Amino acid sequence: MLGQPSVFLPEVAAFLDLEGSKSLLRFITCGSVDDGKSTLIGRLLYDGGLILDDQIADLSRESERQGKFDHVDYSLLLDGLEAEREQGITIDVAYRFFSTQRRKFVVADTPGHEEYTRNMVTGASTADLAVILVDGQHGMLPQTCRHTYLASLLGIRHIVLAVNKIDLVDYRATTFEALQTHYRKFVLTLGFETIQAIPVSARNGDNVTSRSVNTPWYHGPSLLEYLETVDVNPRGADRPFRFPIQWVNRPNAGFRGYSGEIASGKVAVGDPITVAKSGQKTAIKSIVTYDGEVEVAEAGQAVTLVLKDEVDASRGNMLTAPSAEPFVADQLQAHVIWFDANPLLPGRSYILRTETDSVNATITKLKYRVNVKSFAREAAKSLTMNEIGVCNISTQSPIAFDAYKDNKTTGNFVIVDRLTNDTVGAGMIDFPLRRAANVHWxxxxxxxxxxxxxxxxxxxxxWFTGLSGSGKSTIANTLDQILNAHGKHTYILDGDNVRHGLNRDLGFTDADRVENIRRVAEVAKLMTDAGLIVLVSFISPFRDERRMARALMADGEFIEVFVDTPIEECARRDPKGLYVKARAGEIANFTGISSPYEVPEKPELHLSTLERDPMDLALEIEDFLIRRQSKWAP
Incomplete structure (x- = not known):
């Protein structure tokens, strides 16, 4: 028995050689809800003989269990999540691998609902081609436009427009031609290289794997025929060499290598190499793989590169071809797709993560929002969930990157919330911003x-924070008098006063509130550099901005003072009647009424003002400062 497997080795080897010689096409299906994406791929697999008998039997039983006695529901092959099966929609991205005589395929069936745009972006990020489905009965819907624009933005250059449910419009050629003409006009400026329109019925199999007799007026290929033959010219090895370092491999003192996956290009032993961030030059000493050393490696291979010289390089850096180096900059412009329910706000600090690098970053400017229906550039102060905009971004330290159009792997990033660690956005880099290159500290x-x-x-x-009317300014002013009487050098930055000058151009939207705090925090930082004790009295309702202000200061220099007063007490004290106006709808974006206040989680001082005198509270703060001062040596 031990020798029996050797009988099959030649056949297995031949099969593997055949599979290895086939080209690979990665494609996605996308479009609006119920346009038939999952059904189309299920039918493609079924008619192509790519499903096992027991899977077919299970598919039939599952279809009957869901009350579909007159037909097999092919979408169930891909809708693996129980929630998807119950709702009849795709939530996650379902990946399937299959192979025909001509080609290998990886297909990503992506969600149609707008709230799952991030899943569609995930599937499209590695695809060469997109199959955009349109329901022949309903035509182009908002998600058709959104997914088409995203496909263009993510570098997909080949489109199949599958006009589905053609059977439900009596196989009319006029319906197909009208939709095809409309779509081609819509995508005229998006830069797609090929657009193939195909009338299909995913449920009945018309033009899915073979041409249908029901559409004699259509003379093009079936979907499978087209997917097997389309030339997508996948680029990788012909691009400049890029090797993002994932790990410095040091198993012992005698070996030092840099591990990762080659993002683009080729490299051979002896080739000159540049370390992107430092500009150091060296050359490849050896290329190590799981199977041993090789002389040449190319895009897609996971390798460890051993260099001839000791260089300063680590995770987050990049090894590149000296003749075509990437950009290294701390300011850039990018298209950003926003995923989170909380809006993107310029001035707020996030974490920006590239292929291997991770840095603190700030959206310094939202230049415009893109209307995905008309491609118009619209003025905006924030991006809400699933919106797309063009932003200027500043990173805390320089990163190495390419323009996304030149290299998807080294030109993309994700944006991560600093508090929750959630991925809140994704970006495609356009170019570096050079205008600050001559500005030095x-x-x-x-x-x-x-x-x-x-x-x-x-x-x-x-940093005094609390609701309007909580007593922040009163306590800060009282403390200022006490400190001044004791010979201390202080200054008050009050929210109302600053809005008469430095921030007079800002309103009270969330985006303006973020910019308001950013400017004040920068001013406070300059004042601490002058050696002052700065009393900042601002509502500052968002934790992220208070956290940003803290991050600007030296360790122990930022003291958060939460002036805790119930909102009803604030309203009772209010001499200007702002709460009455806010509750009547006369004041928009009023903190505590129509705009949120995020309570500090771990303030250095928590002052409850009920039944307490401002002088007593100010003296409590002074006592804190005295204890702090006693630990300081100039």
Whole structure:
């Protein structure tokens, strides 16, 4: 028995050689809900003889269990999640691999609902071709437009327009031609290289794997015939060499290699190499794979590169071809797709993650939002869930990247919320921003420590946060008098006062509130550099912005003071009648009424103001500062 498998080795080897010689096409199906994406792929697999007998039997039983006695529901082959089967929709991205005599395929069946746009983006990010389904009865819907635009944005250059349910419009050629003409006009400016329109009935199998007698007026290929023969010219090996470092491999003191997957291009032993961020030059000493050393490696291979020289490189850096280096910059423009229910707000700090790098980043400017129906550029102050915009982004430290149109792998990133660690957006880099290249930090001879020592105090930012009417300004003003009487050097930045000058151009939308706090935090930072104790009295309703302000200051320099007053007490104290107006709908975006206030989680000082005098609260803060000062040595 031990020798028996050898009988099959030649056949297995021949099969593997045949499969290895076939080209691979990655494609996605997308479009609106109920346009028949899952059914089309299920039918394609079924008619292509790519489903096992027991799977067919299970499919029939499952269809009957769901009350579909007159036909087999082919979508069940892909709708694997129980929630999807119950609702009849695709939520997750369902990947399937199959192979025909001509080609190998990986298909991603993506969701149609707008709230699952992120899943569609995931599926499209590695695809060469998109099958856009349109229901022949309903025509192009908003999701048809959105998915087509996203496919273009994500670098897909080949489209199949599958006009589905052609049987339900009596196989009319006029319906097909009208939809095809409409779609081609819609995508005229999107830069697709090929568009193949095919009338299909996913349920009945018309023009799915073979041409249908029901559409004698259609003279083009079936869907499968087209997928088997379309030339998508996948690029990879012909691009400049890019190797994002995932891991520095040091199993012992005698070996040091850089591990990862080649994103593009080829590399051979002896080739010159540049470390992207430092510009250091070296050459390839050896290329190590799981199966041993090789002389040449190319895009898609996971390898460990051993270099001839010691260089400063680690995860997040990139090894590149010296003749075609990537951009290295800390400012860039990108198209951003927003996923999160909380809007993208310029000025807010996020984490930006590339293939292997991770840096703090800020959306410095939202240049415009893209209307996916008309492609018009619309002015906007924020992006809501599933919206697309063009942004300027500043990273805390330089990153290495290419333009997304030149290299998908090194030109994309995701945006991560700093608090929840949720992925809230995805981006495609357009180009670096050069305008700040001549701006450098100028070192000063007189330091913060020298200014602080002169004033005999430890600089600090006391950040008073709380609802309007909570008593922030009153307590801050009282504390300022106490500190001034004791010879301390202070300054108050009050929310109302600052809006008369520095921030007079800002309103009270969420985006304006974020920018309001960003500017004040930067000013407070400059004042601490001067050695001052800065009292900042702002509602500052969002935790992210308070966290951003804290991150600007030195360790221990930011002191969050939560002035905790119930909203009804704030309304009772309110001398301007703002709460009455807000509750009557006369004031928009009023914190605590029509705009949220996010309570501090771990403030350094938590002041409950009910039945307490502002002087007592100010003295409590002074006591905190005295204890803090005693631990400081200039």
């Amino acid at each position: 100028h070192a000063m001879d007189i330091t913060k420590r020298a200014r602080s020592a002169q004033k005999e105090q430890k600089p600090a930012v006391l």
